Amino acid sequence: MRAAGKETVPAKRLPTLEDVAARAGVSRATASRVVNADPRVGQAAREAVQASIRDLGYRPNRAARSLVRPDADSIAVVVPEAEERVFSDPFFSAILGAIYTKLADSPVQVLLAVAPPGKRDKIDRYLRGGYTDGAIVVSHHRDDGITDVLREIQLPAVYIGRPHAGDVGLPYVDVDNVTGGMLAAQRLIDGGRRRIGTVAGPQDMASGYDRLTGWRRAMTHAGLADDLVEYGDFTAASGGEKMLRLLEREPNLDGVFAASDLMAVSVIQELQGRGISVPEDVAVVGFDDSQMAKLTRPPLTTVLSTTSGMASTAVEMLLTLLKGQQVEHVILPTELIPRDSA
Template identity: 40%
Template sequence: MSEQPTLAQVAAAAGVSPATASRVLTGSVRVSTSTRRQVYEAVSRMGYVRHRAPRGSVSSGAAAGVTVVVCDQLPRLFTEPYYARLLAATGAVVAEHGTHLMVTTVSPTSSILPALSGAVLLVGARERHPLAIKLCTSGITVRNIGRPPHDLKLPYTDVDNRDGGRQAAEHLLLTGRRAVAAIGGPPSLPAARDRLDGLVSTLREAGVADVPVAYGDFTAASGTHATQWLLRHAPGLDAIFAASDLMAAGAIQALRRAGRRVPADVAVIGFDDAPLARRTNPALTTVRQPVEEVATIATRLLLSGTTGIDPILPTELIVRDSA
């Protein structure tokens, strides 16, 4: 196209009204998943931008491929289901564009900027992460997966983690659970904070003032250890919300060892809807986050050089047997 497409043209291409397209692009969660996907596919296909990307960043970024920078230890890249789902979806989009995908890890505290080419998807950056700060001012085309830490001005694509916590809390309240405890993820990670905040604020509004919290690192082992701590400090608990499915699986294991039945004695809710959620015993009630869709949309927006659009995708409570 010789001229930048308008919002009305994007809406027409997506088969929605301009008002609906506007709601999608301003991050409203009150839009269906299929409509959201149609709008973002039209945005990336047509090269629509609300603010023009820095000179040269679109063509050079797309031509040189995508580097996914994961702020985590290397072994976690191969053991955390979230990363596998995200990388598979990112790789599929990159392949569609005829370019290539590179993946690198940096420690959660590393200040060393790795050798990068092309555009960057930044994953797992925590508060005060020096690499996130460097990338913010580097001139490299970057999009963060998740809300950026400490309000850095980075384009991002996220899910509504806070609303996911709210949905979990409301389900527990509706099923009569009042002694609710939580296993939070790393407090320095915005997504982990949002999930816990959504849960705790909803419970407090319902009159549940005391919500014991233990913290883990999204691994099953940390979920087990956190549950053991909770059982010592809140032995009367009747529900546990865990900020990841792996931690929820660890919680179920610890509860079983302690002689607590799930869900008869203690309900358990996870977060992710990873494949593991269907294989736990009992099958895990969890908050589904659309990992593949987040990765697909983020990668398309990154490769098209689109800025000024920070999609926030909805989460959904999936009720199974554990709660």
């Protein structure tokens, strides 16, 4: 291996494989073998080329790759969330499980790229590195920067959940969150509840914003006040914390819509811990219809989120894109799942 060079890439052009090889101090052929995961390359050379790829922001030419390998062999599931949340929240395990199941009989490998919104460099470098043929983005936040990267590098991608900015030129699959929020509120209204609050989801995510929009519509239509809003982040901890805040603001609260089942379970626990009976004193409705909704006491009335349906549809959409075909946005219907908490 030649001594590492210090060549720089001329301004205003994308780095090439030659640039990568020069910076790493190897031949173009060796750099190409590393990009194509050839096991015959030695560890030192491989690490030098990989470092060069990261430093230069090099991304292999997809058209050239397809001449050698016409079929996709990997897709990335991109999650701009903290690792501890991804591996503890049932929503993500359900999404990942459904994606793996959908691809179980396929040669396509599934890769996981995780980083919190404030540390996007890790995902940014990965996507630009050319290590995957396509991406499924889950739990997108307004300012996570992923949309800009995907559009810039033109990587085939599908969002699970509507992008917060609306139509950004990338396809998505989602549930009808606005209607879901309305169904949750209407369940409480039809049950005779009149002082109804909500633990809403984060407003930098379309799902949080849309579910709150639906709740407000139903409340307004019924002539009820929609001022009792506290903002959580879909986690259990935020559900309990915001429930306490609602009780401080309105001791006569008699109904709560929590924008995720995880928050709703904590809402119920917080109420019961204070001697408040569910649903006799306060009725509670969640959103997702996760497994835990059936395990709470009382069982949780919730809104169906069709998590597995979104994941399966996203895989189908991405595979279609990888064949060079276009896809349209998909909105899946939702419904109320009545149980005993409301």
